[in-house]
Each structure stands twice: as structure tokens, then as C-alpha cells.
Amino acid sequence: MNYSKQTDLKWQKKWKEDGLYKFDANSKKPKFYALEMFSYPSGAKLHLGHWFNFAPADSFARFKKMQGYNVFHPMGFDAFGLPAENYAIKTGIHPEDSTRKNIETMKRQLEEMGGSYDWDYSVETCMPNYYKWTQWIFTKLYEAGLAYKKEAPVNWCDSCKTVLANEQVIDCKCERCGTVIERRKLAQWFFKITDYAEELLDCLKDLDWPESTKKVQTNWIGKSYGSEAKFKIENTDLELNIFSTRIDTISGVTYMVVAPESDIVKKITTPEQKEKVEKYIQNTLKLNEIDRLSTEREKTGEFTGAYAINPITGDRVPIWIADYVLEDYGTGQVMAVPAHDERDYEFAIKYNLPIKQVITSKDEKEVELPYTDYGILVNSGKYDGLTSEEAKDKITEELEKQNKGRKTINYRLKDWLISRQRYWGAPIPIINCEKCGTVAVPEKDLPVLLPYDVEFRPDGESPLKKSKEFMECKCPKCGGPATREADTLDTFVCSSWYQLRYPDAKNDKKAFDRDVINKMAPADVYVGGKEHAAMHLIYARFMTKALRDLGYLDFDEPFKRLVHQGMILGPDGNKMSKSKGNTVSPDEYIDKYGADIFRMYLMFGFDYKNGGPWDDKGIEAMTRYFTRIEKLIDSISNNEITYGEEKELSIEEKDLLRVKARTIKSMTQDIQEFQFNTAIARHMELLNQINEYLRVSKNINEKIFKQVVTEYLVLLAPLAPHFAEELWKAFGKETSIHKEEWPKVNEEELNGGTKQVPIQINGKLKDCISVDAEASNEEILELIKKSPKIVEAYNNFEIKKEIYVPGKIYNLVTGAKK
RNA sequence: GCAGAUGUGGCGGAACUGGUAGACGCACAGGACUUAAAAUCCUGCGGACGAAUAAUCCGUGCCGGUUCGAUUCCGGCCAUCUGCACCA
Numbered sequence: 001m002n003y004s005k006q007t008d009l010k011w012q013k014k015w016k017e018d019g020l021y022k023f024d025a026n027s028k029k030p031k032f033y034a035l036e037m038f039s040y041p042s043g044a045k046l047h048l049g050h051w052f053n054f055a056p057a058d059s060f061a062r063f064k065k066m067q068g069y070n071v072f073h074p075m076g077f078d079a080f081g082l083p084a085e086n087y088a089i090k091t092g093i094h095p096e097d098s099t100r101k102n103i104e105t106m107k108r109q110l111e112e113m114g115g116s117y118d119w120d121y122s123v124e125t126c127m128p129n130y131y132k133w134t135q136w137i138f139t140k141l142y143e144a145g146l147a148y149k150k151e152a153p154v155n156w157c158d159s160c161k162t163v164l165a166n167e168q169v170i171d172c173k174c175e176r177c178g179t180v181i182e183r184r185k186l187a188q189w190f191f192k193i194t195d196y197a198e199e200l201l202d203c204l205k206d207l208d209w210p211e212s213t214k215k216v217q218t219n220w221i222g223k224s225y226g227s228e229a230k231f232k233i234e235n236t237d238l239e240l241n242i243f244s245t246r247i248d249t250i251s252g253v254t255y256m257v258v259a260p261e262s263d264i265v266k267k268i269t270t271p272e273q274k275e276k277v278e279k280y281i282q283n284t285l286k287l288n289e290i291d292r293l294s295t296e297r298e299k300t301g302e303f304t305g306a307y308a309i310n311p312i313t314g315d316r317v318p319i320w321i322a323d324y325v326l327e328d329y330g331t332g333q334v335m336a337v338p339a340h341d342e343r344d345y346e347f348a349i350k351y352n353l354p355i356k357q358v359i360t361s362k363d364e365k366e367v368e369l370p371y372t373d374y375g376i377l378v379n380s381g382k383y384d385g386l387t388s389e390e391a392k393d394k395i396t397e398e399l400e401k402q403n404k405g406r407k408t409i410n411y412r413l414k415d416w417l418i419s420r421q422r423y424w425g426a427p428i429p430i431i432n433c434e435k436c437g438t439v440a441v442p443e444k445d446l447p448v449l450l451p452y453d454v455e456f457r458p459d460g461e462s463p464l465k466k467s468k469e470f471m472e473c474k475c476p477k478c479g480g481p482a483t484r485e486a487d488t489l490d491t492f493v494c495s496s497w498y499q500l501r502y503p504d505a506k507n508d509k510k511a512f513d514r515d516v517i518n519k520m521a522p523a524d525v526y527v528g529g530k531e532h533a534a535m536h537l538i539y540a541r542f543m544t545k546a547l548r549d550l551g552y553l554d555f556d557e558p559f560k561r562l563v564h565q566g567m568i569l570g571p572d573g574n575k576m577s578k579s580k581g582n583t584v585s586p587d588e589y590i591d592k593y594g595a596d597i598f599r600m601y602l603m604f605g606f607d608y609k610n611g612g613p614w615d616d617k618g619i620e621a622m623t624r625y626f627t628r629i630e631k632l633i634d635s636i637s638n639n640e641i642t643y644g645e646e647k648e649l650s651i652e653e654k655d656l657l658r659v660k661a662r663t664i665k666s667m668t669q670d671i672q673e674f675q676f677n678t679a680i681a682r683h684m685e686l687l688n689q690i691n692e693y694l695r696v697s698k699n700i701n702e703k704i705f706k707q708v709v710t711e712y713l714v715l716l717a718p719l720a721p722h723f724a725e726e727l728w729k730a731f732g733k734e735t736s737i738h739k740e741e742w743p744k745v746n747e748e749e750l751n752g753g754t755k756q757v758p759i760q761i762n763g764k765l766k767d768c769i770s771v772d773a774e775a776s777n778e779e780i781l782e783l784i785k786k787s788p789k790i791v792e793a794y795n796n797f798e799i800k801k802e803i804y805v806p807g808k809i810y811n812l813v814t815g816a817k818k
Numbered sequence: 819g820c821a822g823a824u825g826u827g828g829c830g831g832a833a834c835u836g837g838u839a840g841a842c843g844c845a846c847a848g849g850a851c852u853u854a855a856a857a858u859c860c861u862g863c864g865g866a867c868g869a870a871u872a873a874u875c876c877g878u879g880c881c882g883g884u885u886c887g888a889u890u891c892c893g894g895c896c897a898u899c900u901g902c903a904c905c906a
Binding site for chain 2: 211218257326329333334346605613617677760763800809811
């Protein structure tokens with residue numbers, strides 16, 4: 001075989017010289033923004049997962065280009081983040097140095113893959129010309145009240161003396177030393193993503209995204225309808241404000257529970273209970289996350305000594321604290337109805353609290369407690385006899401009338417915590433001035449540069465705090481002495497807007513030009529792993545909406561269509577990981593077989609959306625396929641084929657053209673759906689048909705034959721770009737195959753030749769006849785009736801029914817034997 | 819526990835809106851070519867019973883239903899995987 005890695009290199013050089021993949025922003029063709037989740041240069045090289053993600057996605061972009069779109073296909077690097085910093089802590093190599101080096105390597109490898117990227121539009125999030133604008137966006141959100149600071153619990157590793165990001169916490173343990181983490185409270189910056197909860201939920205329905213991912217986001221946002229109710233606290237002016245989705249059970253409240261961290265606890269605890277309550281709170285804080293979150297664990301709590309008054313019944317009920325109530329969901333305060341809630345029931349049993357049934361089943365049978373279904377109200381005074389649904393409305397109305405409650409909606413979505421007590425990220429552009437308070441760094445002073453020389457070994461403080469040079473500054477408002485914010489931004493902030501930067505990547509006046517982005521965005525297709533369903537994909541949606549509301553762009557969603565590639569597992573069926581020793585490197589395969597064989601094998605051997613365990617057996621088969629293609633082209637260029645006279649189309653030619661037309665049709669649909677495996681199968685079928693034609697036809701029609709081979713090669717171009725280019729040249733073509741148009745289906749050809757019509761008796765296949773595809777339905781039926789099986793059936797059996805789907809299938813239903 | 823996805827030959831995987839189950843390929847077997855091997859080409863290849871390229875029966879996780887006809891639709895299970903998980 002002639003194809004090899006050398007072929008790849010030759011064409012890569014040529015394409016670069018010719019600027020084949022340069023994006024023309026002024027093109028009149030319709031734009032198509034093909035986007036892949038940019039890569040994270042944590043490892044030194046592209047791994048198999050990158051290849052599986054990027055190579056087929058690149059084929060898709062090429063396909064779109066051939067279809068006549070002005071394809072914008074950029075690539076960049078999500079370059080800030082913990083892995084580089086951890087690597088630095090381990091090896092002493094500065095994150096900037098290792099990241100720069102990794103990016104260079106990966107870029108080169110992406111070129112070796114044959115990626116049709118235009119690197120003039122690349123972004124690297126760790127570069128000042130990018131993070132300047134990340135910081136600028138932060139200041140805009142801050143001015144708009146969408147960024148704020150508050151005390152929040154963080155993950156604390158007491159052994160490393162540092163705060164950990166959620167990603168660094170594995171099974172509630174520090175990823176580095178394995179110590180179980182604690183929760184501590186620190187002042188943290190947040191983005192107010194909850195302001196957009198409703199819109200984020202609502203817009204999902206219009207997105208061309210996998211339903212499962214929409215579902216993940218729906219659950220993540222977690223909208224629930226319910227009511228708030230105020231319970232007055234006895235002998236004080238204070239109230240407990242609870243949220244409940246089951247306000248119909250309010251008459252069954254026998255105690256109240258407040259999250260131990262709540263500020264109100266200190267105010268209501270009676271002197272007698274103070275010691276116990278404080279001890280409980282201390283224990284809760286010390287309690288590690290494993291135990292706190294475990295549903296297995298027995299519930300614990302403590303009585304505060306205070307009592308609350310039920311606004312509906314007037315009942316006086318004790319107020320407890322318990323860690324099964326979470327501070328940051330709802331109001332952090334709940335009404336406990338042990339008869340109709342499993343958690344409350346368990347708690348009531350343990351602490352010997354009363355249980356009062358107020359709901360019974362709709363068929364009025366005895367029910368076992370806790371009974372959590374909807375039903376009919378009992379023991380609820382004037383609400384007795386109502387259904388749960390009716391009672392919810394009535395009770396809420398009553399609360400509203402008394403000004404003690406209202407209908408409300410709750411979301412599980414929490415505000416996005418963006419502070420990281422880490423070095424390798426974009427510094428939060430905030431200055432703390434004693435006089436002026438918190439001041440955003442003005443645009444003219446951006447970027448706030450990340451200093452290079454910083455001790456970033458973890459010892460419990462933000463690394464930037466140790467750089468006096470960085471920390472000390474002047475207040476932009478009053479000019480007085482001030483200090484900088486020492487935390488950096490979560491890398492998800494950097495990656496939440498990169499797709500907006502690409503089309504205007506070199507703009508040094510703005511983050512992006514409004515007209516440019518309105519023209520280019522949203523991305524028409526976005527390809528990446530489904531592990532980002534709840535984080536990155538929600539953050540990017542939020543950022544788009546926030547920037548829209550601030551007037552910087554005019555669309556609502558960043559990604560119109562979303563496709564998730566599957567994951568290639570290790571040969572043992574487990575997720576690839578260095579510790580398991582089951583990783584597979586693409587490099588040796590590329591060297592041995594060339595990028596196109598490897599790309600084609602990845603696309604053919606696996607379902608793109610599912611992935612699967614790695615297995616390289618089929619790669620030789622792909623090599624064989626390449627050899628067969630080369631052989632065909634060689635036989636043409638070496639004039640080994642004897643052509644006949646031009647005549648009217650024979651049945652063989654019609655069959656060849658039909659298969660060709662069908663191949664175009666299927667491949668067009670398949671690639672559009674990212675079903676590369678079947679697209680390649682169809683392509684192979686066409687080669688089989690071409691060879692069949694050469695074998696069978698006595699009079700080879702040169703024009704038809706060469707036409708089919710030409711289209712056959714063009715169909716290969718997006719899938720094996722270097723190889724197809726090489727063959728194209730061998731076929732005698734001067735220009736690049738990548739400038740060709742994607743072939744169109746000729747309907748006439750599609751319906752030519754012969755076709756098969758299956759014949760069934762009682763739903764079971766008995767025969768199959770081959771008919772001229774242009775035959776009329778009557779003619780076909782006549783042939784069917786002559787089929788020996790049918791003749792036999794007519795002779796021997798009573799005929800009950802005859803079903804004929806014209807030209808498609810025939811089914812005879814027989815009765816008793818004659 | 820809740821939600822979602824998946825389940826088809828020895829293997830990877832096909833099958834449009836219900837219409838020839840197993841496309842395409844791997845592996846395997848037989849044959850051709852060769853002194854031989856490799857490569858290549860041809861043929862076969864779900865299972866059962868057959869000498870059979872004869873006929874019949876079974877077969878898409880399991881049980882049942884709708885239909886002339888079900889991998890596809892409906893009801894009920896089972897298994898695996900992935901999210902979320904004391905969310906009031």
C-alpha cells in the first residue's frame with residue numbers, strides 16, 4: 001500500500017501553504033459554526049479520547065463545508081486549572097511552562113490528525129489577551145448585581161491546610177492525601193445563576209439536544225411548586241418561614257426543624273438548651289461530608305427549647321435543629337409532619353415526638369404510616385374531606401389572607417460559587433479598599449495579570465496572598481492604599497464564554513464585537529462529552545443569557561444542537577486510567593498506519609455516541625479497505641480496464657447507479673446524525689458494487705463507471721482527508737478534493753435497476769422475487785401470483801386475506817386446508 | 819430511593835414512519851493462486867434437525883398483549899451502566 005504517515009505530512013504541508021482551511025468571514029455562503037468542546041491541556045499529549053471526540057467531529061465539519069456552508073471550525077485550549085497546578089506542586093515545573101509546552105504539542109498533534117481548524121481564531125484561556133476579557137465579564141456581572149460575595153461553606157482538607165475545589169474532592173476525601181474533608185465557612189464570590197433558573201429551564205424545550213441531557217439539566221435546576229408558611233415563634237417577634245410542597249399536611253405538624261447552621265438558632269435557643277445545642281452545632285460542622293450526606297445514617301437532632309405556633313391550627317409545636325435539614329435549600333427551615341414524610345417519621349420515632357395523621361387514602365382504607373401519597377384530609381378541622389390537591393389551594397389561600405404565607409416556587413439550583421483559593425486561574429478583578437469597600441478593577445486597568453513568581457505550594461492560604469507585589473495596590477476610586485482579591489476564578493468561568501470569543505479572537509478592544517457574534521453565533525453544532533451536562537453546559541447557557549441582558553449580544557442560547565460522543569474504554573472494559581494501567585496511546589497507531597486509517601477505524605469500529613472498549617483487531621481490516629480502494633484507482637490510472645462501446649444503460653449499470661445514489665443518500669443522512677459507522681459501511685458497499693460491476697459487466701461503460709468512481713472518492717473526502725486527496729491526484733485531478741461539492745442524490749438513478757419484493761405466507765417469509773425497479777405494481781403482483789409458493793398455497797388452502805403493500809411486501813393469510 | 823440510557827450471532831455493530839432480523843466488518847471454516855507461507859481473490863457462516871445449496875421449527879433480556887405481520891407499539895418484570903441523591 002502506498003498510503004502512510006508520509007502521505008499525511010505531504011498534504012498537511014500543501015494545505016497549509018494553500019490556506020485551504022482559512023475561514024472567510026466575508027463569504028456569501030450560509031455560515032455553519034461547528035464547535036467541539038476545547039481541550040484541557042493537562043496531559044502532555046492528545047489521548048485516545050481526544051481523537052475519538054475530535055477526528056469524527058472534524059469529518060462532520062468537512063462534510064458541512066462540502067455541502068456548501070461557510071464552515072467556521074475553531075479549536076482552542078481550556079488552559080487554566082488544577083491539574084497543571086497539582087503537577088507543578090509535584091514536579092516543581094511552573095504551570096505556565098508545562099501548559100505552554102502541552103498546548104504546542106497538542107496543537108501539532110491536531111494538525112497531524114488532519115483537523116480542518118483555522119488556528120487564526122484560536123483561544124487559550126490562560127493568555128492575558130483572553131483572561132482580560134474573562135475578568136471584564138466578571139466586572140460587568142458585578143456591576144449588574146450578578147456577582148456577589150457571601151460567606152459560604154468550602155471544602156477544607158486539614159492535612160494539606162487548604163481549601164479544595166469540588167473537583168478535587170473524591171468520595172469526600174482530598175484527592176491528594178486522602179484525608180476526609182471538612183466544611184468551613186469563608187467569604188466567597190458567586191454568580192447569581194439562580195436569577196436565570198426559570199429561563200434556563202424554559203428554553204430547554206427548544207434546543208436540539210439529547211433528551212437525557214435536557215433531563216439532567218431539568219433535575220439539576222429542580223423546580224418544585226409549593227407554599228411558604230410563617231410560624232410565629234412563641235414569646236418573640238421572630239418567625240420561622242418554611243417551604244413545603246405538601247402544605248395540605250400542615251395540620252399534621254408536630255414539630256419544626258431548622259438547619260443547625262442557621263443564624264436564627266442562636267436567637268431562639270433557650271438558656272437551658274444552649275449548651276446541648278451548641279455542642280450539636282459543633283459536631284455537625286466537624287462531621288465529615290460522608291456522614292452528613294449519608295441517607296443510611298440515623299438522624300440526629302437537638303431541641304432548642306423554643307416553640308412555634310401553627311398558623312392554621314394554632315398548635316404549639318417544639319422547634320428542633322437537625323442536620324437532615326439543609327441550610328441552602330428552600331428556607332433552611334421545615335415543618336415536620338411525621339405521619340406523612342419518611343424522614344420526619346424516622347426522626348419522630350427516635351425522639352419520641354408525637355405523630356398526627358391528617359391524610360387518609362382516597363378509597364378510605366386504613367393506611368400505614370408514614371403515608372406519603374396524596375389522599376383525603378382528616379383531623380384538619382374545616383379542611384376535612386378535601387383532597388390533597390384541593391386542600392393545597394385552600395390552605396394557601398387562607399395563609400395569604402392572614403399574610404402568613406403564599407404560593408411559591410423553589411429551585412434546587414444554587415448560585416455558582418466561582419472563587420478558587422488557587423494560583424493557576426484568572427485573578428478575580430476586585431480591589432478591597434478600606435474606605436471604598438469592594439471596587440471592581442476598571443476596564444483600563446485590565447487584565448489583572450497573574451504573577452509568575454508565586455509560591456503555590458498549599459498551606460491554607462490563597463497562593464496570590466503571598467505575593468506582596470500582587471496584593472498591594474491603589475484603590476481606583478480614592479487612590480488610597482488597597483489590596484487585591486487573592487482568589488482566582490473557577491475555570492468554568494473561562495470556558496463559559498470561549499465560544500463567543502472564537503469568531504473575534506484577536507479583538508483587543510472588546511471581548512467580542514456585537515455584530516460579529518450575532519452573525520456567527522449560536523454554534524450550529526456542539527460536540528463533547530456528556531459529563532459536562534450539568535456544569536459547563538449550564539454555565540455557558542447562563543453566561544449567554546446574562547450577556548444578552550447586559551446588551552452585548554442578541555441571542556438566547558449558545559449551542560443550537562448538541563451531540564455527545566461516547567467514551568472509549570480500556571480493553572478490559574473499564575474507564576481508561578493510568579492507575580489501572582489500561583490506557584491506549586494513539587501515537588503508535590498513527591505512526592504505523594497513518595492518521596486516516598486510524599480516524600476511519602475509530603469511526604467505523606465504534607458507535608460514535610456510545611463508544612466502547614478499545615480493540616484494535618479491526619484496524620487491519622481498515623488497512624485492507626484502503627488497499628482495495630488504491631487498487632481500484634491504480635487499475636484506472638494504469639489503464640488496466642477495457643471499456644466497451646457506449647450503449648443504452650444495461651441492468652448492471654442501472655444497479656451500479658442505484659447503489660451509488662443510495663450510498664449518497666444514506667451517507668448524507670448518517671453523517672448528519674454522527675453515525676459514521678454506517679456511513680462507512682455504505683461506502684464499502686459501494687466499492688463492493690463497483691467491483692461487482694467490473695466483474696459482471698461485459699461492456700464497461702467508461703462514462704458511467706468513471707462518474708461513479710469520482711463520486712465515490714468525493715464521498716471519502718471528509719472521512720479520510722489525506723488519503724482521498726492523494727487518490728484524487730492519482731485519478732488525474734489537479735485541484736483539491738476538499739473543494740468539491742458533496743454529491744447529490746439523483747432520484748431517477750435511485751429507482752433504477754432491480755429490486756427485491758419479499759413474499760410472506762402468514763407473516764413468514766417464503767419467497768422473494770427480483771423485479772425491474774420500474775415495473776408497475778400490477779406487473780409485480782402478477783409475478784407474485786406466479787410464485788410457486790403462492791400457487792401452492794392457493795391450491796391447498798382457503799385464502800382468508802391478502803395484503804399487498806405495493807412494491808414493498810406481499811403477505812397471504814391462509815385458513816384451513818381445502 | 820429517584821431519573822435517564824442500554825439489552826440483537828463467537829465479536830464490533832445494522833435494520834427508514836410496524837414490512838426480507840443479523841447490513842458492513844472482524845473472527846472462523848473450505849477452496850483458488852503458491853514449492854510453501856504471507857498477501858490477495860472466491861464461497862460458507864444465528865441455532866436445532868438433516869447428506870443437503872431440500873423441508874420444517876426456534877430465535878432480537880424475560881412474560882404477556884395489539885396486528886396479516888413486532889427488534890420496532892402497549893402492559894408487567896429482570897439485568898447492566900450513567901447521573902442525582904435526607905431537596906421538605
